[in-house]
Amino acid sequence: MPRNIPLFTFNRCTSVEVVGDNELRSVCRLRDSVTDAEIAVNVRLPDLEIIGISGYFHHDRLQPPADLDAHLRRVVGVRVGSGMLKIIAGLLGEDENCRQLVYMVEECCHGVILNLTRKVLLQAPDDEAGSFAFFSGLVKKSTRLYDRCAAYAAGSPLVREFEAEKQERESSS
Numbered sequence: 001m002p003r004n005i006p007l008f009t010f011n012r013c014t015s016v017e018v019v020g021d022n023e024l025r026s027v028c029r030l031r032d033s034v035t036d037a038e039i040a041v042n043v044r045l046p047d048l049e050i051i052g053i054s055g056y057f058h059h060d061r062l063q064p065p066a067d068l069d070a071h072l073r074r075v076v077g078v079r080v081g082s083g084m085l086k087i088i089a090g091l092l093g094e095d096e097n098c099r100q101l102v103y104m105v106e107e108c109c110h111g112v113i114l115n116l117t118r119k120v121l122l123q124a125p126d127d128e129a130g131s132f133a134f135f136s137g138l139v140k141k142s143t144r145l146y147d148r149c150a151a152y153a154a155g156s157p158l159v160r161e162f163e164a165e166k167q168e169r170e171s172s173s
């Protein structure tokens with residue numbers, strides 16, 4: 001077997017775009033050696049209500065629900081914000097065939113949140129120490145950021161203080 005052929009690839013990205021005066025579209029794409037999937041969520045501003053959703057899901061082993069579009073439409077009406085993760089999982093199901101779909105819908109919602117916090121991110125100080133303190137403080141203010149991107153992944157420098165405080169709270173409970 002030639003050595004330059006990858007045995008496994010993985011690529012997931014989420015993008016957010018403005019599609020109208022009061023509407024955002026967040027798209028999560030996943031392509032790896034066994035999966036080709038895309039979920040697109042439309043959100044109305046300013047109430048952050050999911051007003052549309054579509055997608056496709058092809059996997060070598062897992063089968064999506066028979067009518068994927070109807071299954072996904074269960075989340076129409078959900079508001080992006082606190083409590084949404086539990087609601088989305090409850091509406092879409094937590095069995096193995098739905099876990100990746102649930103995660104992708106959640107990624108779309110987190111993309112909307114991160115897009116709306118862009119102005120906050122631009123307020124970061126220019127110096128390295130100030131910037132580090134600013135960004136590590138963000139995860140404390142918005143725990144939804146934790147483990148949602150490489151910068152806030154478990155064990156990364158930006159979350160060490162957050163993880164230590166979290167562990168301290170859990171051990172004192």
